[in-house]
Amino acid sequence: xxxxxxxxxxxxxxxxxxxxxxxxxxxxxxxxxxxxxxxxxxxxxxxxxxxxxxxxxxxxxxxxxxxxxxxxxxxxxxxxxxxxxxxxxxxxxxxxxxxxxxxxxxxxxxxxxxxxxxxxxxxxxx
Amino acid sequence: xxxxxxxxxxxxxxxxxxxxxxxxxxxxxxxxxxxxxxxxxxxxxxxxxxxxxxxxxxxxxxxxxxxxxxxxxxxxxxxxxxxxxxxxxxxxxxxxxxxxxxxxxxxxxxxxxxxxxxxxxxxxxxxxxxxxxxxxxxxxxxxxxxxxxxxxxxxxxxxxxxxxxxxxxxxxxxxxxxxxxxxxxxxxxxxxxxxxxxxxxxxxxxxxxxxxxxxxxxxxxxxxxxxxxxxxxxxxxxxxxxxxxxxxxxxxxxxxxxxxxxxxxxxxxxxxxxxxxxxxxxxxxxxxxxxxxxxxxxxxxxxxxxxxxxxxxxxxxxxxxxxxxxxxxxxxxxxxxxxxxxxxxxxxxxxxxxxxxxxxxxxxxxxxxxxxxxxxxxxxxxxxxxxxxxxxxxxxxxxxxxxxxxxxxxxxxxxxxxxxxxxxxxxxxxxxxxxxxxxxxxxxxxxxxxxxxxxxxxxxxxxxxxxxxxxxxxxxxxxxxxxxxxxxxxxxxxxxxxxxxxxxxxxxxxxxxxxxxxxxxxxxxxxxxxxxxxxxxxxxxxxxxxxxxxxxxxxxxxxxxxxxxxxxxxxxxxxxxxxxxxxxxxxxxxxxxxxxxxxxxxxxxxxxxxxxxxxxxxxxxxxxxxxxxxxxxxxxxxxxxxxxxxxxxxxxxxxxxxxxxxxxxxxxxxxxxxxxxxxxxxxxxxxxxxxxxxxxxxx
Numbered sequence: 001x002x003x004x005x006x007x008x009x010x011x012x013x014x015x016x017x018x019x020x021x022x023x024x025x026x027x028x029x030x031x032x033x034x035x036x037x038x039x040x041x042x043x044x045x046x047x048x049x050x051x052x053x054x055x056x057x058x059x060x061x062x063x064x065x066x067x068x069x070x071x072x073x074x075x076x077x078x079x080x081x082x083x084x085x086x087x088x089x090x091x092x093x094x095x096x097x098x099x100x101x102x103x104x105x106x107x108x109x110x111x112x113x114x115x116x117x118x119x120x121x122x123x124x125x126x
Numbered sequence: 127x128x129x130x131x132x133x134x135x136x137x138x139x140x141x142x143x144x145x146x147x148x149x150x151x152x153x154x155x156x157x158x159x160x161x162x163x164x165x166x167x168x169x170x171x172x173x174x175x176x177x178x179x180x181x182x183x184x185x186x187x188x189x190x191x192x193x194x195x196x197x198x199x200x201x202x203x204x205x206x207x208x209x210x211x212x213x214x215x216x217x218x219x220x221x222x223x224x225x226x227x228x229x230x231x232x233x234x235x236x237x238x239x240x241x242x243x244x245x246x247x248x249x250x251x252x253x254x255x256x257x258x259x260x261x262x263x264x265x266x267x268x269x270x271x272x273x274x275x276x277x278x279x280x281x282x283x284x285x286x287x288x289x290x291x292x293x294x295x296x297x298x299x300x301x302x303x304x305x306x307x308x309x310x311x312x313x314x315x316x317x318x319x320x321x322x323x324x325x326x327x328x329x330x331x332x333x334x335x336x337x338x339x340x341x342x343x344x345x346x347x348x349x350x351x352x353x354x355x356x357x358x359x360x361x362x363x364x365x366x367x368x369x370x371x372x373x374x375x376x377x378x379x380x381x382x383x384x385x386x387x388x389x390x391x392x393x394x395x396x397x398x399x400x401x402x403x404x405x406x407x408x409x410x411x412x413x414x415x416x417x418x419x420x421x422x423x424x425x426x427x428x429x430x431x432x433x434x435x436x437x438x439x440x441x442x443x444x445x446x447x448x449x450x451x452x453x454x455x456x457x458x459x460x461x462x463x464x465x466x467x468x469x470x471x472x473x474x475x476x477x478x479x480x481x482x483x484x485x486x487x488x489x490x491x492x493x494x495x496x497x498x499x500x501x502x503x504x505x506x507x508x509x510x511x512x513x514x515x516x517x518x519x520x521x522x523x524x525x526x527x528x529x530x531x532x533x534x535x536x537x538x539x540x541x542x543x544x545x546x547x548x549x550x551x552x553x554x555x556x557x558x559x560x561x562x563x564x565x566x567x568x569x570x571x572x573x574x575x576x577x578x579x580x581x582x583x584x585x586x587x588x589x590x591x592x593x594x595x596x597x598x599x600x601x602x603x604x605x606x607x608x609x610x611x612x613x614x615x616x617x618x619x620x621x622x623x624x625x626x627x628x629x630x631x632x633x634x635x636x637x638x639x640x641x642x643x644x645x646x647x648x649x650x651x652x653x654x655x656x657x658x659x660x661x662x663x664x665x666x667x668x669x670x671x672x673x674x675x676x677x678x679x680x681x682x683x684x685x686x687x688x689x690x691x692x693x694x695x696x697x698x699x700x701x702x703x704x705x706x707x708x709x710x711x712x713x714x715x716x717x718x719x720x721x722x723x724x725x726x727x728x729x730x731x732x733x734x735x736x737x738x739x740x741x742x743x744x745x746x747x748x749x750x751x752x753x754x755x756x757x758x759x760x761x762x763x764x765x766x767x768x769x770x771x772x773x774x775x776x777x778x779x780x781x782x783x784x785x786x787x788x789x790x791x792x793x794x795x796x797x798x799x800x801x802x803x804x805x806x807x808x809x810x811x812x813x814x815x816x817x818x819x820x821x822x823x824x825x
Contacts, residue, residue, distance in 0.1 A: 011182070012144060012182055012185070012186055013140050013144060014140040014141040014143075014144045014145075014186055014189075014190075015185065015186060015189065017140050018189055018190075038338075039316075039317045039320075042313075042316070042338060042348060043313070043314075043316075043317070046313055057287070058178055058181060058182070061317075061336065062336050062337070062338055063287055063290075065285045065286075065287060066285045066335070066336065066337050066338060067338070068285075069281065069284065069285040069337060069338070069339075070337075070338035070339060070340065070348075073281075073339060073340040074340045074344055075344070076344065076345075086185075092287075092288045093287050093288055096284060096285070096286075096287070099284065100284060100285060108185045108188055108189055109188040109189050109191070109196075
């Protein structure tokens with residue numbers, strides 16, 4: 001009943017596969033939904049009840065920052081925790097991400113263990 | 127669960143496939159960039175796309191711990207970031223560094239894909255040094271960003287990445303007006319509807335950013351605020367784009383945009399806007415404007431690249447082909463049983479079974495064709511790669527070379543296209559290196575200083591022909607003959623005709639160049655080229671005219687998979703000949719053989735046909751008395767004809783040719799083996815090779 005759903009948004013299929021593997025090896029019963037672009041994420045959101053979003057910044061149609069801005073302005077989604085999983089691009093973009101309301105900023109390459117820890121931390125709150 | 131246990135074999139495969147695609151696309155875009163640099167009109171989207179490619183590759187490679195690739199990609203990304211942010215100018219030297227880095231990247235990925243452990247660390251380090259040498263400190267930072275003077279609403283500015291800010295500033299610097307186009311679409315269809323708007327916008331300006339926002343009906347709709355820069359006057363833009371759920375506002379001094387209001391169907395209030403207020407903006411009217419596209423009423427303009435193609439691993443296609451091959455064999459067995467039934471007197475049942483088998487055969491043939499078509503790809507895919515390499519080599523050589531392509535649509539089996547790529551590249555390199563003369567020599571000889579290489583592909587019957595023609599100096603036949611004499615390949619030059627002399631080029635270790643050039647002399651000789659072509663049952667011929675140029679003609683089978691073969695027997699052994707090379711079969715007697723210049727020939731209507739006894743070719747003479755009657759199979763590839771004498775013609779059959787394998791070095795005269803069904807295997811003759819070998823005089 002309380003299976004948590006994680007939305008992974010990244011335009012790289014390999015990256016998504018990697019993230020999926022990291023989530024799955026946590027061993028918990030998470031449902032994973034994948035989006036290959038910001039638009040796809042926007043389409044999926046109304047349909048799935050998402051508990052955590054992991055997004056890249058550089059995506060083709062709308063970038064991760066714009067996605068977060070939308071999420072935080074929409075009462076339906078503003079409380080969903082958001083992790084930005086991105087390469088350390090410009091420091092300015094990182095800052096904006098935090099300002100816009102991202103909960104965590106994970107820099108690639110990251111250790112799977114630390115990401116898993118963050119996931120557990122945000123999703124296993126009672 | 128320890129980190130090491132997270133094995134991602136599928137992910138690694140995905141990574142490699144994706145990395146190859148990224149690198150491939152990078153190559154094409156770099157070529158476009160080079161063209162643009164020459165004409166002076168840099169398209170920011172292309173530059174940005176190249177940057178994003180390097181960026182993605184860096185992230186991916188880092189995740190999978192391929193540090194060489196990640197390192198190189200990271201440095202390329204830096205360089206490209208500076209370029210796209212306007213901190214660097216695109217100079218020819220920079221282009222060269224970019225091309226070199228891309229080449230190295232390609233090699234790295236190729237190595238990884240083939241499981242080669244060799245290290246290119248030194249090359250990577252050298253390349254990184256060259257990249258960093260291009261990064262000079264940035265010029266003075268612009269004092270006040272015109273961005274601030276704009277008064278962009280905070281919610282839009284807050285979500286702009288650094289790159290988007292740069293694009294914004296660039297648009298302002300170029301004197302474009304900035305607009306905010308507000309749209310509100312249904313949640314289920316927003317992407318196509320948004321695309322239809324952005325498509326129109328892109329034709330008359332630059333879309334800087336697209337911000338999704340929350341409007342009044344957030345349960346059913348999603349809003350977007352599109353930041354757009356253009357030289358169009360406000361009214362024209364409105365006319366082009368504004369409609370029911372789309373509204374346009376101009377941004378400029380004095381404008382205050384409020385956040386989207388409650389009702390999304392009313393456009394954001396427009397205030398009276400003076401036509402031009404952006405800094406140093408020239409008259410909009412004087413700027414040539416793209417013709418106004420009309421907004422269609424039911425805009426189902428989907429610019430989304432909803433690809434109708436599926437990516438398939440070639441291994442799966444091979445499997446499919448194998449299964450079809452076996453189905454074909456199984457069907458032949460049924461035919462055999464039908465024959466037996468008829469012999470045992472079950473003629474009525476035999477007829478019924480025969481009919482059913484025929485029906486099955488027809489369907490199988492369709493299936494075969496279908497699967498073969500899936501494997502076919504247009505040869506044009508190679509052409510792009512070649513343009514890049516030609517550009518690079520001609521730059522290195524200081525020669526100007528133009529590539530002309532014809533027949534890009536000609537289709538070939540994917541594996542053949544892959545296998546022909548290297549030989550073609552090598553022939554082209556040779557053409558540039560040795561064929562095309564240096565500029566001054568060409569001009570002195572009354573030629574255009576720019577050399578031309580023509581590549582044409584076309585279908586000819588069951589074969590595809592690829593011609594690579596250059597207008598260079600041609601092959602110096604005398605030099606070739608002398609070299610052959612020197613190498614002891616021939617004792618008497620005068621006995622060698624010009625035609626045969628050219629074939630010497632295909633012998634191992636043959637290079638008439640004193641200095642092994644860096645490009646052609648990398649240990650790959652024409653003999654390897656020829657072997658590669660023969661390995662896929664192809665043939666290569668050269669025509670050359672001194673002072674005028676050379677033409678390489680490669681003849682290839684359209685597909686290697688299932689082919690019809692003629693099964694013959696000779697001295698008790700059976701062999702298969704691809705039907706596509708068989709022109710006709712004749713029954714002859716010993717009286718028909720004549721001898722001309724110590725070679726056996728037979729008369730075939732008006733022509734004299736050289737005769738080859740298969741038993742002597744393979745040295746399998748049987749001890750029995752040779753019968754007086756024998757069959758001659760007339761074979762031909764391109765213009766050459768040969769009659770092969772065999773003992774008996776057994777049957778015609780569909781077979782699937784398989785290569786012989788690594789442990790068997792290439793047997794002369796044999797191009798592979800095939801399964802005949804009921805456990806029998808048969809060798810398949812390499813007709814092209816046999817013809818060439820036999821027709822060469824004094825071999």
